Amino acid sequence: METRSVPTPSPGTAAYVPEPGRPAPHTPPRTLGARRRRPAVLAMAVALIAAGGLGGAVLYNSSGQRIAVLALARDVPMGQTLTAEDLVVAHIAGDPAIKPLDARDRNGVIGLRATTDLHRGGVVTKADLTATPVVQPGQQLVGVPAKRSQLPATRLQVGLRVLVVSTPDTRADQGTTTRAPETMQAVVAAVGRTDTDGVTVVDVAVGEADAPRLAVWVSSGKFQLVLMPRQGAGGGS
Numbered sequence: 001m002e003t004r005s006v007p008t009p010s011p012g013t014a015a016y017v018p019e020p021g022r023p024a025p026h027t028p029p030r031t032l033g034a035r036r037r038r039p040a041v042l043a044m045a046v047a048l049i050a051a052g053g054l055g056g057a058v059l060y061n062s063s064g065q066r067i068a069v070l071a072l073a074r075d076v077p078m079g080q081t082l083t084a085e086d087l088v089v090a091h092i093a094g095d096p097a098i099k100p101l102d103a104r105d106r107n108g109v110i111g112l113r114a115t116t117d118l119h120r121g122g123v124v125t126k127a128d129l130t131a132t133p134v135v136q137p138g139q140q141l142v143g144v145p146a147k148r149s150q151l152p153a154t155r156l157q158v159g160l161r162v163l164v165v166s167t168p169d170t171r172a173d174q175g176t177t178t179r180a181p182e183t184m185q186a187v188v189a190a191v192g193r194t195d196t197d198g199v200t201v202v203d204v205a206v207g208e209a210d211a212p213r214l215a216v217w218v219s220s221g222k223f224q225l226v227l228m229p230r231q232g233a234g235g236g237s
Helices: 031-062 103-109 211-220
Strands: 066-072 086-093 139-147 161-166 183-191 199-207 223-227
Touching: 066 103, 086 103, 086 211, 139 211, 139 223, 161 199, 161 211, 183 211, 211 223
Parallel strands: none
Antiparallel strands: 066 086, 139 199, 161 183, 161 223, 183 199
């Protein structure tokens, strides 16, 4: 028979007596399956994100096909000829209500005149441009030097229609009968700079038969330029 000696605990110290037949606590090791779940979850998350991005792209394209069109890089006043610096390429969603010029028409647009005031950022449409020259066949240019008091407050631009009104002196003491003033329609072809005397030379296009009469009005200095309603920038008087 085997004899075992058990140390006697010191006073105040609890003695640990193992219970017979009770196994020691055991912590199960982490299995490889738990470690392999994390890459699978990450792969699934990446797939969901990619699917969401693809769905967004499909929805974006379905909402309107993006097309390359011509747009304005800066303001272009009515009657001014477009240059390469005035144009940029913009990508917009196709809309049947808007018919902008295709970006491939860039070279054909350069050199055309604006039929209205064009503003930076706007798209260019066919109605915005014209190839019609200001001075049409059968017309002549007449330079009209005008003072500020003879011009409308609105700045004149190439292509605008004006009415030249003759304003001769009327002397009541000579019994002059009041009558309607003589008028002549014209189209602004060019506007010069205002000189130090406040005079601006405006070139206007008029018919060949009207050019000599307008020159007489200009020489007398008795005339007034009246701005007519806009009807496009095409020539004509």
